[in-house]
Amino acid sequence: MRRDERLEVLDGLRGLAIALVVLFHLWQKSWWNPLERLGILECLPRRGYLGVEIFFFLSGFCLYWPLARAGKWPGLVHYLSRRAFKILPSYWLCLVAALVLLPEPGVREKPWLHLLSHLSFLHPLTFETYYSIHGVFWSLGVEVQFYLFFPLLAVLYLRRPLLGPILGWFFLTLLALAYRQWVVGTGTEGMGYTMRMNQLPAFLDLFGGGMASAALVRVLRERVKPHAAWSLLCLLGLAVVLWLFKSFDGHDQEHNGEMNHQALVRLPLAVALLVTTVGGALSPLGCGLPLRFLALVSYNLYLWHTLVATLLQKAMGITEPWKVTDMGLRVRFTLVAWGVSLALSALLTYGFELPILRRGQRTRATK
Template identity: 30%
Template sequence: MTAAGRRADGPAGTRGTGEEAGHIPALDGVRGLAILVVVCVHTGFGARPEGAAGLAVQRLFSAGWAGVDLFFVMSGMLITGILLDTRRSAGYFRSFYARRTLRIFPLYYLALLVMLVMLPASGLLGSASGSHEGGPWVWAYLLNVKVVLSPGREVVPFYIFPFWSLSVEEQFYLVWPLLVWLVPRRPLAWVAGGMIAAALLLRVALVAATGTSDAPYVLTVARMDALAVGALIAIALRGPGGLARWKRFAPAVLAGCTAAVLALMARAGSADNHTPEMQTAGYTLVALACGALLVMVLAAGPSHPLTRVFSRRELRYLGARSYGVYVWHVLTLFIILRLRVLPRLLGVEPTSPVHQALMACLVLAASLAVSEASWRLVEQPFLKLKRYVPRPEARGAEAIPAAGLPGGRDGGRPLVQPR
C-alpha cells in the first residue's frame, strides 16, 4: 500500500491524565474523540462494503482523518502554554526537551523495535514486515520527509506509516521553543498567524505545481497551520481577558468552518483528505474548526453540556491512552485482518455493512489492551524519571490569570500539559 493509500493517519502528541494544577479533565475527552475517529477511519482498510448501508458507514468513517488535525491543534495549544509559562525560568530548554523525551521516546522506540526489528526477524507477518528503505528515516523522526522523497513507494510497513505525524510534531518542536523564548507574547501571535497563512499558501502552490500528493499532507511546513492555531489559543489564554472575546465567536467559527468543509467534500465528491479541495483550504478550515471546539470546551462551565460530554469517564480514559492506541492500532488492525478474526468468529465478511463498525470496536479494544500494557510496563517507569527534571515554575505575567478560564477554574495557575 502506498502512502497515498493511507491518507488518514495522524498525530499522537498526546499525554496521560493527571489532576495537576490547571488540568481540565474535558481536554482528555477531546483527545478521546480524536483517537476514536482516527481508529474508525483506519478500519476501512480491507473493508469492501456492498449496499447503501455499508457504503454510508464507510463514507462517514472516511472523514475521521480530521482527528489528526484535532491532535495537532491540541498539541500546539498545550505545548505552547507550557513554553509561555516557563520561558523566563532557568532550565527552560533543558526541562522542556528532557520531559518531552521521557514522554515520547520510550513508546516510540519500543514500537519501532517491535515493528522494524522483532517482527521481521520472527517472520510472523511474512513479507508485510520485511525490510523497507524508510527504516533509518523513521528512527530519526524523518518519515514524513522520506515519504515525500519516495512518491508512490511503500517506504515502511503500512502499520508504521501513522508515525509521519509524530515526525511533524518533533520537527516543529525543535524550532518552536526557540521562537517562543525569543519573541514577546503579542508579536508571537502574529508569528503564529503568519504560519497559518504560509502553510495554506504553500499547499496551494504544491497542489498547483504537482497536483495532489503526499507532500501537502505530511510536510511539517505544510501542516504547521494546525499547530499554530493551537498556539494562538494558548497565547490568547494568557492575554488580557483570556478567552472572553474568543468564546463569543467560537460557535459561529465551528459551524461556518464545518459547513465550508462539507461543501468542499461535496464539491470533491469525497471525504478523502487528498483531494485538491482538502489539500488547499480544507486542512486550514478543519484546523480552525478544531480550534473553535477547543475554545468552546475551555470556556464551558462545569455544568455545560460540552463539559459533561467530554468529561465522561470512557472518553477521558481513551484520551489518557490515546498515544499508545495511536502507536499500536494499525498493527493491531493488520493482525486482526490477517487472522480473519471477524469472518471466523462472527461470520462477518469485509462486504458486510457492519464490518467496518465491528472492526473499529475490535481494533479499539485490542489496541487499548496493548496500550495499557505498554503504559504500565514502559511509559510509567520512564515518566517517574521526570522528578529529576521538574518543570520550572511559571514566572512573569504570562501564566493564565484566574479570569483566563470561566469561574477561575484554573485557580490562577498555568494550564499545563498533564504529566
C-alpha cells in the same frame, strides 16, 4: 474554577481526534461504518484522517500552554528531555514490533535506510520511507520536526505574550498557504502529492493556531470569569468542525480533489478549533470529561491500532474488505479491533508510558 485546573476541553479534543483516526482506519480495513444511520455523523469514519490535523493543533497548544502560564522559557535541555521521555520509548517499542510482526519487502531490501530515517524522524521527507515500516509513523515525523522548530517560536513569542503568538500565527499561516500553493503548482500526482501536502510546512497554520489559542486562553482565564455561556461557543466551534468534515462529500470524485480540499480546510479548521478550545477552557462544565480515558491512552492507541487491525485481518482472513458480504464478519472485526487496541493501549500507557514519564520527571527534578 481554579486557575491551575486541568483543561478538560483538551482531553475532549484529544479523545475526539483519536476516535476519528481509529474509526477511519478500521473503516478502511472492514468497510463497515458504525455511524452510517446517524445522519450527518455518518461522514466521520470516512473523514477520520482529519483527526491528525486536530492532533497537530493540540500539539501547538500543549507545547506553548505551560510556557504561556509560566511566562518564561524553561531551557532547551528541560524541553528536549521532556519531549524525549514522552515520545521516544513508546515509539521505539512500536517500531520494533512493526519490524518483527509485519516486515515489508521494501524494508527488508534496504533495512538501514528505513531504520535510520525513522530513528531520525526524517522518513516523511522521501517517498520511499514516508509510509514504510508502519504507516501511522508519518505524523510522528512531522510532529518531531515541529518540536525542533518550536523553541525559536517560543522564545520570540514570550517577549509579547499575546501579540507574539497571534502575529506568529499570521506569518505561519502565510507560510503554510504559500507552501500548499507551491505543491499544487508542482503538478505532482498520487501518493507523491499526498506526501508533499502532508509535510511540516503544510501544517504550520494548525500548529500556530494551537499556540495562539494557548496564549489567548491564558489571558482570558485571568480576565474573564468562567460561565456556562462559554459552552455555547465551544459547541459552535464543534459544529463548524463537523460541517468542515461534511464538506468533503463529492470532492473525492475530482482530480486530487480530496487532498486539495483537505489542504483548503486546514485554516478554517484551525479557527474552529481555536473557538472550541477557548469556549471549553472558559466553561465550568468540564467539557471533554467523558473522553478523558481515550485522551490518556491516545498516544499508544494511535501507534498500535493499525498494527492490531492488520494482524487481525490476517487472522480472520480478510484480504479484500470491499468484497466481504458477511456484515457480521465486518462488525466482529471492528469490535474486536477496538477492544484489543484499547486494552493494549491501556496496558502500555499505565504499565510502560506513565512509569517512564514519572521517572523522567524525577530525573529532571534532581538536576
